[in-house]
Amino acid sequence: MWEQIRSNQTRSAVLVAGMGVLLLLIGYLLGMAFFDNAIGGLIIAFIVWGIMSLIAFYQGDSILLGMARARKISHDDNPRLYNIVEEMKIASGLEKVPDIYIIDDPAPNAFAVGRSPDKAAVAITTGLLQKLNRDELQGVIGHEIAHIRNRDVLLMAISGVLLGTIVILAWYATRFMFFGGMARSRRSSSSGGGGQLIILVVAIVLIILAPIMAQLIYFAISRKREYMADASSALYTRYPEGLASALEKIAASTTQLKSANQATAPMYIINPFRKEGRAASNLTSTHPPISERIRILRSMAGASFADYEQVYQKVHGAGKGVIPASALALSHPAGLRAAGAEAVSKEPDRIERTRETSDLMWRLGNYKTITCDCGTKLRVPPNFKEPAVRCPHCGRINPVA
Amino acid sequence: MIAVYVIIGIVVVLIIIFIAIYNRLVGWRNQVKNAWAQIDVQLKRRYDLIPNLMETVKGYMKHERETMEAVTKARNLAQGMASAGAGERGKAEGELSSALARLLAVVENYPDLKANQNFLALQEELTSTENKISFSRQYYNDSVLKYNNQIQMFPSNTVAGMTGFKAGEFFEVTAEEERKAPKVSFS
Numbered sequence: 001m002w003e004q005i006r007s008n009q010t011r012s013a014v015l016v017a018g019m020g021v022l023l024l025l026i027g028y029l030l031g032m033a034f035f036d037n038a039i040g041g042l043i044i045a046f047i048v049w050g051i052m053s054l055i056a057f058y059q060g061d062s063i064l065l066g067m068a069r070a071r072k073i074s075h076d077d078n079p080r081l082y083n084i085v086e087e088m089k090i091a092s093g094l095e096k097v098p099d100i101y102i103i104d105d106p107a108p109n110a111f112a113v114g115r116s117p118d119k120a121a122v123a124i125t126t127g128l129l130q131k132l133n134r135d136e137l138q139g140v141i142g143h144e145i146a147h148i149r150n151r152d153v154l155l156m157a158i159s160g161v162l163l164g165t166i167v168i169l170a171w172y173a174t175r176f177m178f179f180g181g182m183a184r185s186r187r188s189s190s191s192g193g194g195g196q197l198i199i200l201v202v203a204i205v206l207i208i209l210a211p212i213m214a215q216l217i218y219f220a221i222s223r224k225r226e227y228m229a230d231a232s233s234a235l236y237t238r239y240p241e242g243l244a245s246a247l248e249k250i251a252a253s254t255t256q257l258k259s260a261n262q263a264t265a266p267m268y269i270i271n272p273f274r275k276e277g278r279a280a281s282n283l284t285s286t287h288p289p290i291s292e293r294i295r296i297l298r299s300m301a302g303a304s305f306a307d308y309e310q311v312y313q314k315v316h317g318a319g320k321g322v323i324p325a326s327a328l329a330l331s332h333p334a335g336l337r338a339a340g341a342e343a344v345s346k347e348p349d350r351i352e353r354t355r356e357t358s359d360l361m362w363r364l365g366n367y368k369t370i371t372c373d374c375g376t377k378l379r380v381p382p383n384f385k386e387p388a389v390r391c392p393h394c395g396r397i398n399p400v401a
Numbered sequence: 402m403i404a405v406y407v408i409i410g411i412v413v414v415l416i417i418i419f420i421a422i423y424n425r426l427v428g429w430r431n432q433v434k435n436a437w438a439q440i441d442v443q444l445k446r447r448y449d450l451i452p453n454l455m456e457t458v459k460g461y462m463k464h465e466r467e468t469m470e471a472v473t474k475a476r477n478l479a480q481g482m483a484s485a486g487a488g489e490r491g492k493a494e495g496e497l498s499s500a501l502a503r504l505l506a507v508v509e510n511y512p513d514l515k516a517n518q519n520f521l522a523l524q525e526e527l528t529s530t531e532n533k534i535s536f537s538r539q540y541y542n543d544s545v546l547k548y549n550n551q552i553q554m555f556p557s558n559t560v561a562g563m564t565g566f567k568a569g570e571f572f573e574v575t576a577e578e579e580r581k582a583p584k585v586s587f588s
Contacts, residue, residue, distance in 0.1 A: 079522065083529035090439060091536035093432075093544075134528075238539065337535075 012155055015221050019162040019214050023049060026169050026210045029203040034176065049165040056161045061113045061121060068111075070101035070123045071364050078102075078360050081129065084138050085122060088145040091236040098122050098148060102129070104361055108250045111268045112144040112153055120148040126361060130354045131249050139233055139243030146232030152225040159218050166214040173207045223288050227322040230293055231308035234300060238337040244297035251290040304334040370398050422560045429548040433569050436541035437487070440572060443533045444479070444494060450530060451476045451501075454523050458504075461514040468504050475500040487570040498531065538572050545569035 023045055031041020055063075075082040082100060089097045094117055101123035103109075108128035114120025122144045132140065147153055234240035292315060299311045309323045316322075362369055366382035374394035388399050455469060462469065475497040482493045505524070514520055549568045552561040560566075 079525050079529075083525065083532075087529060087532045087536050090443075090533050091540060093436070093540050236536075 012221050012224065015217050016155070016159050016162070019159055019166070019217050022210050022214050022217075023162055023166055023169075026166055026173070026207060029206055030169060030173055033173070033200060033203045033207075045165065045169055048168060049161065052161045052165055053158075056157050057115060060115065060157055061119070064113050065101055065121065065123060068101075068103050068123060070103045072121075073100050073102050073360070073364065077363060078129070078356070080134070080356075081124070081137070084134065084141050085145075088138065088141045088236055091142070092145050092149045092232070094145065094149055096120075098145070100124075102126060102360065102364065108132075108253050109268045110140050110144055112147045114148060114153050115157060116154065117148050117151070120153065122148075126357045127253070128250070129357045129360075131253070132246050135237075135239060135242035136246035136249065138237050139239065140246045142233035142236040143229045143243060145236065146229040147225065150225070150228060150232065152229065155225065156222065159221050163211075163214045163218045167211045170207050170211045174204075224322065226288055226293070227296075227312065230297060231305055231323060234297060234303050234308060235305060235334060238303040238334060240297040240300045240303060240336070244294045247290050247294050247297075251294075300336075302334055303336050307334075368400065370400065372396055372398055418556075419560055422557050423564060426548075426551060426557060426561055426564075426566055429544070429551055430566065430569075433541070433544045433548050436537065436544045437572075439537040440534065440541055441483075443530055443537055444483075447497070447527070447530050447534065448476060448480050450523065450527055454504075454520075454527065457517065457520050457523060458508070458514060461511050461517075462507070465504070465507055468500075468507055472497070472500045472504050487572040491573050494534075498534075501527070501531075542571050542573075545571055 024042065027042040027045025028038045029041065030044060031038040033041075035041060073082070081102075085100055086097055096118050098112070098114065099121040101121055103123055103125045105125040106127040108125055108131050110122065110124040110128055112120060112122045122141065124140070128140065129137075230243060233243050237243070296308065296311045296315060299314070300307045301310070305323045312322050359369060362379050368380040368382075368384075370378040370380060370389070372378055372391040372394065373396055374391060376391055376393040378389055378391060378398060380389060380400055384400065386400065388397050390397055451472060455473060458465075458469070475493075479490075479493040479497045482490050485493075505527070508514055508520075508524075551557045552566050552568055
């Protein structure tokens, strides 16, 4: 079933094509409005789009991770997280373990980047690491790995670049209208071209509308992929409750992600700018309402795509599916599994996980951690040159190894 | 003359279809093999972790000789079956899984051991390896199901029959430990 997901993205492809048409339209209008010649505008639109695509393709990942201030970790920095990513890589049948990044932010969130499954990365905030138990973290990582596996990341990058180009062109066009356009309309009125003025007005209206339409299309693509990733995560983990409970915890938090902005919002597992009590299935939201995602996950009778599709249709009405038909055709029954040992025994130590995460942040900052005999943890900064340090709590001298 | 061309054309098209189906079958068979290799890696990793675990718990668990011996025995038995087919091997690995689960269950009685950093790290690795085994098994069985479907369905079954593709064997771990999903309440 796995490769079918990729081949059957026709609906998304149509939407992306729609954005392409918008870009052509804006190029054409630019040409007509400023050069009296469609070709000039089209060439400008094409050049801007080309440059942005090249940057996004070769530098996109590092720009996005840099903007989120994410730092790469290895197995020894956080064995639990690393192992879970490896587990999901195996369950999804990916070839390579994606790079793992940590964002030092108390707001719980996660995202995936990478133009191909071989060059992918997942990033997760320290806030999320602290809040989730093993099963929940597995659900979230499964969701992100599904974005990589289903090539949503590439799709979102392509549509993101189209959106960015349209917005930039429209922005400059409206600015130039006021100056250049005014000069032109004087010129054209002196030559007596009444029809030209109408074209100009239509052009202005369309140029203002184009970025809004492009944004709506972008959000529509994003929402569809979120459902698909949820369904895939349930299939990988065979435990939809994990993701459901993780989403619940994420939704309950009120802290906002510092390093997110409107352009990068669709990448995250939940919208970092969500507001309380927002109307369901809003046209302008990048993500489906969390309560609905949780409800679908919790109502699943099994872990297969068919089970997800069944519940989805119950919520949205029959005939409005979300899983591509070819993926459904190859779907086979998949039972649910039991909760992991950690969740059953007891709610694992929140404090323990918080400590683990804060240790990780210090280590990533090249601080040494020495545990004094009295139990105090001493953080030694990387520029500390002395051979020993006195414990401020009990006064023992600890060697800096 | 035209009839000859038509016949040649039909034959060529049939050959092309045959080659395409054959190549697809090979692709699926390779995926099954690859998935099996993934399981193998994780099972070997578990064999390697167990002696370390025994070394760590030895000092703490004085009264659990039997439980510990059962794990070692099951491990050696499973390792001895490493070249057997998926069916037999699944049984031996199931035994090992349940022996390990019993050992990790009695750890609850040894607070000192539960505080040991070395043990905690090992426990994380073991838990994750168990998960990786079941996830790679899951992926393997999905791949086998897909492959077997293709071998049995028309038209690929004719190609498979002519070129000797054999159905894959599922990897089922059938131990009593295989848990039924308990109903967990979330309030």
